[in-house]
Amino acid sequence: MVTVAVCLLLSGCKASPASDQADGTELTFWTFNGLHEQFYAEMVKEWNKKYPERKIKLNTVVYPYGQMHDNLSISLLAGKGVPDIADVELGRYSNFLKGSDIPLTDLTPLVEDERDKFVEARLTLYSKNGKLYGLDTHVGTTVMYYNMEMMNKAGVDPDDIKTWEDYREAGKKVVKALGKPMTTIETTDPNSFLPLVSQQGSGYFDQQGRLTLNNETNVKTLEFLKTLIEKDKIAVTTPGGNHHSEEYYGFMNQGGSASVLMPIWYMGRFLDYMPDLKGKIAIRPLPA
Structure with a gap:
């Protein structure tokens, strides 16, 4: 960072x-x-x-x-x-x-x-x-935040999660043990989607500036997120639509989900809006 x-x-x-x-x-x-x-x-x-x-x-x-x-x-x-x-x-x-x-x-x-x-x-x-005309305040590396209280109860070690397939399997353990989702998928912000396509060298535009939102990589990634919700049932849509909503803060603060994918600057949101999670959150790299 x-x-x-x-x-x-x-x-x-x-x-x-x-x-x-x-x-x-x-x-x-x-x-x-x-x-x-x-x-x-x-x-x-x-x-x-x-x-x-x-x-x-x-x-x-x-x-x-x-x-x-x-x-x-x-x-x-x-x-x-x-x-x-x-x-x-x-x-x-x-x-x-x-x-x-x-x-x-x-x-x-x-x-x-x-x-x-x-x-x-x-x-x-x-x-x-x-x-x-402008300079970054920071470069927000995207990471995964894990609720260790929930992960420990489910017998899952975040350090064993290396790939997205590992993440899916860990999520199934969490749901089975706790009856709660592994994560939440935003529906009004791109934070659940864009980092995953960026991992694969894709984005919204090509080198010539042409819109390529519906390219194969992006479509498959969106299908993957849908699978997490509908087939694997380890994810739910984010309360309030995004990870900055009051509905989500209340949901996560009460242990509603075992993890969340957000940039590193999101640490501040835990301090300000989810104080009951103090001492419970571990930060790890995104699954590959």
Whole structure:
């Protein structure tokens, strides 16, 4: 996992001279995630310790996901109230690269000497016409989270699960022993599907940018997920449709499922929304 304490910067906003005082240059930061606020607060401490002559005072505002992105769009259009830094979620990012007049700061010069430390494919996502307009906060490796209380009762060791076939067999043991599903499959988000096709070198588009959603690999993968639910009966559709819903948090917090496939950043969701699972969750690589 690669973690860098940077994200996209927005043009049109500079700290006023009045802000460049002893307490540091004031910067406004918008985010949609409370954990990100905590992370950047720690990074500011690190920065100020390393660069005492260039201190930062970060004013962070946490908005609900949709509201933050809508507010950012409106502010950029109006040319007023734009934050210095914004935590734009990947799924919304392309909205800010439309047209020829990009309202974001060109960050290309900032990473020229550090580019080898980034995942180049990720930088491509934030680029247009050879210019880089955003940087990853992190690269979220996808992993499997196991409820060890349930796994132990079923006599299953996650370290013995090497392949998806191993996972299926382990799931059958869990269902037989506990009467509960091994996992949940999202129906309103792609997190249960996209990592599996990525494992096989597939995706939604080919190298030429043509939509290939219905290619053979993707179809077989979707059929595999359907088999887990309908034939093997080791999976159920996710309560609430995705792993960020209140229905799912309640379900999982009460031991509703023995495992869940999500990126590494999902650790924070356990801390915030599933506290009863404290000390019970083990993290392992995805089955091959």
